[in-house]
Structure formats: C-alpha cells, structure tokens
Amino acid sequence: MPGARRRRYAMSMGFHREILALEDEDLERFVRDWIARKTSDYVEVQRFSGAGDLGRDIVGFLTDRRHEGPWHNYQCKQYGRTLATSSALLELGKILYHSDSGEFTPPTAYFFVAPRGMGRDLEKLVFNPSELRTALIDRWNAVCAKKIVTGQTIALEGSLLALVNAFDFGQVKRLTVDDILGDETAAPVLAKWFGADPGPAPRGIVPLDVDVREQLYLGQLIDAYGERAGSPFDDHVAVGDHPEFGEHLQDQRKRFFEADAFNRFYRDNTLEEDLEALHDDVYHGVSGHYRGNHGDTLGRIDAVMSQAAAVTPGGLLARHARVPVKQGFCHHFANDGKFVWKR
Template sequence: MGFHRDILALDDEDLERFVRDWIARKTSDYVEVQRFSGAGDLGRDVVGFLTDRRHEGPWHNYQCKQYGRTLATSSALLELGKILYHSDRGEFTPPTVYFFVAPRGMGRDLEKLVFNPSAMRTALIERWDSTCAKKIVRGQTIALGGSLLAIINAFDFGQVKRLTVDDILGDEAAAPVLAKWFGSDPGPAPRGIVPVNVDIREQPYLGQLIDAYGERAGSPFQDHLAVRDNPQFGEHLQDQRKRFFEADAFNRFYRDNTLEEDLEALHDDVYHGVNGHYRGNHGDTLGRIDAVMSQAAAVTPGGLLARHARVQVKQGFCHHFANDGKFVWKR
C-alpha cells in the first residue's frame, strides 16, 4: 500500500491522533483507548487499557515520535526513563507493553538494545545521568536509586517493542484509519451470495414481503416457499433476496475496511433519498416496495463509498431498513 510517505509526513500531534484512531480499532485488545498530550502526559502518548482498571491494571503505551531521521538511543532511553520515573511516583503502574511508534525506524544501536532486553536495562541505568537525570523534570536532577532503581530492575524490557510504517500498514485494523486520514479506497466489496435456505436474519423483511404478496394476490401465502413457487411473485421474491445479500456483503466488507461513519453516511443518503417515496401514497404494500426500489436505484449518494454502491446494494439497504424497523412496508 502506498501510504508510507503520507504517514512519514504527519507531525508529532497528527501521528498521535493517527495511532489513537488505529489502536481504537483493535477492540479485541483494548477496552479503552486514550491519548495524552501536553505537559501533563507524564511520558504517555497513546494508551490502550486492557481492563477497566485502566492505569491500575495492565496497559500498553504507544510512544509516538516523528523524527526527521531514525529514532536515536538517547531519545528512547529518555522516554523510558520518564515513564518509569512517573510510575515510581505513583502516577500509574508501569506499562505492561511499551511500543515505540517510529515511522522512520530505529538507529542500529537502539534496535540492538530492543532485541537484547537485558542490555537495554543496563544501558538505561548506565546512561541515566547523561540521558535522563536533568531532562525528565524541568529544573530538577533526578537521581537514580532506591525505589526508582528497583522499578527499572523489575521492569520487563522484553516488552519494549518497535512499530514501523510497515507494521502499521500490515495490520488489518489500519485499513479504516487509512481511509479516514488519506482517502484510501478499499476497493469494491465482494458480491452477495444468496443461500438456498432462508437465513434467520431475513425473517423480518421476508415476513413483510410475504404479507405484501398475499395482499396483492388476494389471499395469504403460507411461507416464502409458496411465494417462490408462484409464477407471478417467485422471481420478484428472488430479486429482493439478492438485493438483501448484496447489501449484506457490502456492509460486512466496509465495516472491516472503513470507519463506521463512512458506511453510516451512505446508509443515510439512501434512506433520505427514498424516504419520500416510502411515505407516499401507493395502491398497495407491494406498490410501495416497488416504488422505493425504483427510487433507490436512482439515488446518487456522496462520500467515500458512493462509487462502490451498486444499484442492488442501494436497493438492498431498504430491506435492511425494514429489518431494523426504519421501514414498515404496510402503512
């Protein structure tokens, strides 16, 4: 994917916001994500909490630095020293995992330390006076000893990790964020597949359709199989099921590959584009459904996903609206 330059062009604050959006998508990992910024960040940039205990439980820190070159050892040691110092002060427990988000990568010496955790601990202790002591709190010299040294010795430096642009772009959770930040087009959704047997998710809209066919025929149909075998309505029913599953496949694909608001915006455009026809006067319920389907085909939505919203997808949205209770076909 060609977003290396876009990410490298982000400044520090935008990189933090980008990372916050990214890890917020990792809902299987975190119960909450927060971004800390400014003088009171205490060494935290973007934090993912693994439990509702937040800073009293396990948490991950994403340290975001956008340098014009690779991340240097001195800068990394200072950031580690800062967060462990504030942990010693009782502001929070030490992070269980510490990520350096370094879009341009790490210097060779730092990379060597990351892959040799005990060497990183030794480097932080030995270089404390030159890299950390006078740089953590303005106007103060922080001596290394006592409980602070104990925290450093107890900290698992094996959980200090690096994240590069390639790591970010290779994560499935990044796709929606790339779409938001850089207008990434996730491409077309796969086509819908209509199962032979009715899916349980179809029951709400199908029930309304079956009633509409019975109303038009002058006598009720027992079930969808009776409609399917009817020469007047069978093909019409199959068209509606096809539309439903085209929309279903579309929704599933873009929920995974764009932000939720992109899909919601498209739904909203189609809903308002057909709502006048839905509320209009019609000869019967099936007349209302057909009028809405015709109008859905003509709706021209906007937004990131509009180019991929085929006619059947837009029509299928309307059956999903019926499933969700937004539309009740018989009025």
C-alpha cells in the same frame, strides 16, 4: 506485477509518505484512532500531550482501573531519521521515574511508534531486553538524570533502581510505518485521514434456505404477495413456485444479501460513520416514495426499489454502492423497523 497488485502497492507507498509527513501531534491523533480500533482489549484509549504527559502519548487502558491497573503506552516519535538510542532511553527513563514517583503503575507494555524505524543499535537493544535494561542503567547519568525533570538531577538508586531492574523490558516493542500499513485494522483510519479507498465489496451470496436475518423483511414480502394475489402464501417456497412472484422474490433476496455483504465488508474496512452516511443518503432518497400513496404493498416496494436505483449518494463509499446494494438497503431498513412494507 499484476495490475491489482501494482495499484495496491502504489496506494501503500502513498500512505507511507502521508504518515511520514504527519506533524508530531497529528501522528499522535492518527495513532490514537488506530489503536482504538486495533484491539478490543482496551476499555479506553486516551491521548496525553504537552508538558504534563509524564512520558505518555497514547495510552490503552486494559481495565476500568485505568492507571491503577494494567495499561499500555504508545510513545510516538516522528523524526526526520530513525529513532536514536539516547531518545528512546530517555523516554523509558521518564516513564519509569514517574511510575516510581506514584503517578501511575508501570505500563505492562511499551511501544515506540517510530514511523521511520529505529537506529540499528537501538533495534538490537529492543530485540535483546536484558541488554536494553543494562543500557538504560549504564547510560542513565548521560541521557536521563538531568533531562527528566527540569532543574533536577534524578539519581538512579533506591526504589527507582529496583523498578528498573524489575521492569519487563521484553514488553518494549517497536512499531514502524510498515507495521501500521500491514495491519488490517488500520484501513478505516487510513480512509478517515487520507481518503483511502478500501475497494469494492464482495458480491452477496443468496443461500438456498432462508437465513434467520431475513425473517422480518421476508415475512412482510410474503404478505405483500398474498395481498396482490388475493390469497395468502404459506411461505417463501410457495411464493417461489408462483409464475408471477417467484422471480420477483429471488430479486429481493439477492438485493438483501448484496447489501448484507456490502455492510459487512465496509464495517471492517472503513469507519462506521462512512457506512452510516451512505445508509442515510439512501434512506432520505427513498423515504418520500415509501410514504407515498400506492395501490398496494407490492406497489410501495416496487416504487421504493425504483427510486433506490436512482439515488446518487455522496461520500467515500458511494462509488461502490451498486444498484442492488442500494435497493437491498431498503430491505434492511424494513428489518430494522425504519420501514414497514405493509402499512
């Protein structure tokens, strides 16, 4: 097994153990963080816990009508073994009973989040929805009737039986620890919970033509070169042909796109606050030099670039923030209006 692949495998196995070791409430919180990032379909993700959860753990609402509209339920089950059929049938009975009682509409999808997986009999039922319905009906008295509401016996009849028969059991699915680790959107959550290192970002690629994203900082750079030269440049092509400034401009564009590639990669693979913390460290590390007195605009830019190279940020992403990346952040600050190179 190649080295990089072996490291990824070892890391995956480490997270496998970490997830299996989570306590019940921590598993729910972990799943809530994951589901909130997993899909943009949900307008809201909520965690319900305690005696009043009515069979809900993590809920993803698909519309702002919340429980009056379509919603998905994620039932988290952290056991020392695989999820048993009786436990799963009880949870399904509970959610359908409370739906029939008018607490909420029936969920349009139901996920058992069982990190250790399901027992073989239950797995067979989940993959055969009509058999799952039949099992719930046949075993209602044994596993549901006296366990849904304390002190009551809930008979499967009337509107409740009709709801069970109408419910789409094809939307009952399983999610195991392998499903979680195999989902790319889980990477930021693994980073938050277990300090997962997402690895290095790809290198930036500088296009031949000016990208629309470059226009703000690049326009200020062109003005800075004109200020130093004593006469304005028409555009970046004219600067590129200049014997003194051409190479300098190429360096700045490379730095911008190194930072751009870095930002894009870690926005997808870490939590937003990790990237924001790194930006914040670099900004405060160079802001004094940015505000200092300099002979001209290009002098300010060079001073900030030199200081950016020396900044030692902290946090999860610091080890991957190479010198050109930190310098490129400063041009992004100019794009965002935090910096104005020509003051």
